Amino acid sequence: ERDWTVSLTTVEGRERFELDVGSYQRGRLTGSNPKAATLVKRQDGSSFIQIGVESEVPEPEHAVKATGVDLGRRDIAHTSEGDHWNAQQLNQVRDHYSRLRAALQRKVGEGTRSTRRRCRELLQRLSGRERRFQAWVNHCISTCVSGTESLAIVARAKATCSLIALEGLTGMRERTNQQSRSKVERRRVNSWAFSQWRQFLEYKAARAGVKVVVVPPAYPSQTCHRCLWLGQREGKRFRCVNPACGWEGDADLNGANGIALLGVAVNRGLLP
Numbered sequence: 001e002r003d004w005t006v007s008l009t010t011v012e013g014r015e016r017f018e019l020d021v022g023s024y025q026r027g028r029l030t031g032s033n034p035k036a037a038t039l040v041k042r043q044d045g046s047s048f049i050q051i052g053v054e055s056e057v058p059e060p061e062h063a064v065k066a067t068g069v070d071l072g073r074r075d076i077a078h079t080s081e082g083d084h085w086n087a088q089q090l091n092q093v094r095d096h097y098s099r100l101r102a103a104l105q106r107k108v109g110e111g112t113r114s115t116r117r118r119c120r121e122l123l124q125r126l127s128g129r130e131r132r133f134q135a136w137v138n139h140c141i142s143t144c145v146s147g148t149e150s151l152a153i154v155a156r157a158k159a160t161c162s163l164i165a166l167e168g169l170t171g172m173r174e175r176t177n178q179q180s181r182s183k184v185e186r187r188r189v190n191s192w193a194f195s196q197w198r199q200f201l202e203y204k205a206a207r208a209g210v211k212v213v214v215v216p217p218a219y220p221s222q223t224c225h226r227c228l229w230l231g232q233r234e235g236k237r238f239r240c241v242n243p244a245c246g247w248e249g250d251a252d253l254n255g256a257n258g259i260a261l262l263g264v265a266v267n268r269g270l271l272p
């Protein structure tokens with residue numbers, strides 16, 4: 001930190017290299033005690049270093065209510081505040097990669113020796129590109145402002161003294177599989193994207209001092225969040241059949257509000 005250099009042991013002995021970093025990185029490194037570092041060599045011959053620093057996580061603030069987040073099929077995420085992020089574009093890109101991969105895999109089995117090798121190389125490059133695209137999308141949803149005025153989930157939860165309630169992953173998988181068993185749907189839902197998305201959210205929330213609770217996955221999406229009666233769900237619409245309630249609206253919004261209710265219960269220790 002004195003001269004912003006790192007000391008590396010090379011085959012020709014110890015050498016110091018100057019760090020080419022911005023003010024954000026300097027801020028994080030200042031006064032910290034790096035525990036680990038990895039030197040990474042790029043394909044173009046250049047190198048960079050990843051330095052891991054530990055930081056204290058603030059004590060989660062006392063929450064007065066809960067924001068429920070429903071991780072669904074048509075929308076990547078739908079919150080009880082009504083914010084939602086569409087999965088259509090993401091799914092289109094992923095379907096494209098998936099078709100391309102299937103075509104390449106067929107060729108790996110046929111083709112001449114050099115064709116097979118080229119296909120294998122292409123497959124490898126493809127997996128990295130798809131992963132990076134998805135990581136970028138996930139990052140944006142959990143941190144950035146999406147759209148023009150909708151605040152990100154963490155920022156809004158912090159501003160409204162809310163905790164964030166998420167559904168257990170297994171439930172989400174079962175529930176969505178019940179609704180559709182098509183191969184395309186299953187591939188989307190079972191992918192690692194959802195668990196990575198959750199990791200991002202939990203990480204950002206911890207740093208912001210926002211509590212995250214995971215609610216039991218058995219919550220039926222047919223339950224009305226207003227009166228807890230079973231209602232009717234038809235695609236995107238939900239209709240409560242309780243004559244005293246009669247709530248009607250977006251099915252994902254109803255689901256997210258149900259998750260928020262459960263989140264409050266879990267937080268008060270009323271549910272495991």
Ligand SMILES: [Zn+2]
Binds near residue numbers: 225245246247
């Ligand atoms: Zn109702």
